[in-house]
Amino acid sequence: MAVILAIAFLNWSASLSWVFWVQLYCQNCLLLTPAKTMIRFIPMFIVGCLCNFFIAMLIARLPLVIFAVSGTLLTAFAGILFALIDPSATYWAFGFPSAVLVVFGCDFVYASGTIFIAKIALHHEQSVAGALFQTMTQLGTAFGVAISTIVFNTAALLAALFLWNMGIVGDEKIIRHTDSDQIKTVLPGSDDSKIPAISA
Template sequence: MPSEDEIAVPSLTSPKSLVLMATTCLTMIASIGSMFIMLPIIGKDLVINPASLKWLVTSYALTSGCFLLLFGRLADIFGRKVVFLVGCLWFIAFTIGCGFATQEGGLTLIIMRALTGIGGAAMIPACIGILAHAFPPSYARTVAFSLFQAAAPCGGVLGMVIGGIVTQYAPISWRALFFVLAGIGGIVFVGAMIVFPKDHDFSEDKRVDWLGALLITAGLVLLLFCLGQGEIAPQQWNTPSFIGWEQYVEAHLNFPPLMKLNLFARGKWKFSAVLLISFLVNGAFSSWQYWATLYYQNYENLSPILTVVRFLPMTVVGFSVNIIFAAVAAHISGYTLITFGCFGTAIASVLFALISPDAVYWAFGFPAAIFDVLGADIIMAGGSLYVSLVAMPEEQSLAGGVFNTITQVVLPCISDNY
């Protein structure tokens, strides 16, 4: 394998690199755009039962999280740019459909959101593989992945900001957010057509383990359903089929499995440790954001725009943290960064657990917003970078899909407890 000095590393300031990074960041922002801020308004407009309102968030996260592995593998086999562009068109089409949903009870909107999530599942792992190929291991890759992962929490906050503004001021209220997201998707599609590199044949074996894909997708759906509705699920936690099948394929068949199980043992099991930490921290981050929104709107009776104002510090801090991370990652121990990130998100949760309704925003809400995104951004940036380092070139998108599956499946678990 050539050394880092022998690999041509593109300049971060070149127009192509800048547009490529901007396109991938916009992809993350479009796919993560938060709906939390609009839930009360949508519920009133479409007369949605409060018990069903959670599915506006859960349906997207469910399909997006459950299809990431499949599309990650397909991107590695058939081409990351092709899979990305198809997923982007799918995302745009059904996002526009969400804006036209009018059925009372919200069933049409929920179905549209679920179908939109499939497009997001195709784009995210393809982006990770494209970034890993475009930027070999170097400082440039650290910056690229830091910016990409910064777009996740920043995208959630920006989604809340845009959602709050359009909900309160746009003539078509909450529907405007979906048209804005579709517009961002259109920009992403054009950018990807221009700057994403031509697909390379990393995988010689083009066969797909469709049974494994069916098992992992169905297994994740059942798992998430059990986490939220476990008391009524007939099998509850009994969904080990995928692991058993993949083990059988690797051991007894001359056929490429959907995912090699030794991926979890990479780096002396550090890969698995990173996944577990990312799952827990992202769960705490998303939980805080979800319940903080409900606290401000339902308990303090604040308008959407005033609720948005209380989340604005997260955007600035989130972006700043990832810029700083890119500069210091090579000089500070990964253990130190991870520990600091975990403590940051934990402090945010403790602050809201102890919040006094009579206290000013600056006493609890402001520091909690800062610490919450501080911890999540450090873990997401560091985790995605590590995953790209331990994954082989032919499995970059798949490994990225595994990482983002772990960080996204937590959302249905949270909203199912609403």
């Protein structure tokens, strides 16, 4: 039971961190409105529903290992795909495949994991086992977002300390994306959060 709890913890850590950082990426880097950002998350809902239907049909025929391994690998691949994103590329090149793949881990592990825990737990311990599973998923969410935020802040601090006014960090940047109708110019030494976006 400890293994499936650890897998659930790591899947929720990766998936919900992905959602958090992609939302910030779309709004802060691509300059998309919240409505346009939300549209980019719709494939997650559709694929999540299809995954649950798929699990319901095959959970009795396939072992837990198939669902846990495939879901975890697909979620990991989604994170890697978005980490390697080309900001000038269209949404369909990196964002869409990543949004489709990221939900497999949560849906496969959650559905098969809850059934597995209900099956292996003793009758009078099923509520405690289910509560442990729920707790691990929630802790995975909290730890994933917290740890990724610490890594981001540390990387930003190191970049500010060691790379300021050197090369591309110190140059004027114009941010323009194919899916956004806005551009933003960021000058060295300015706080880009105070610079309003300019319509193209």
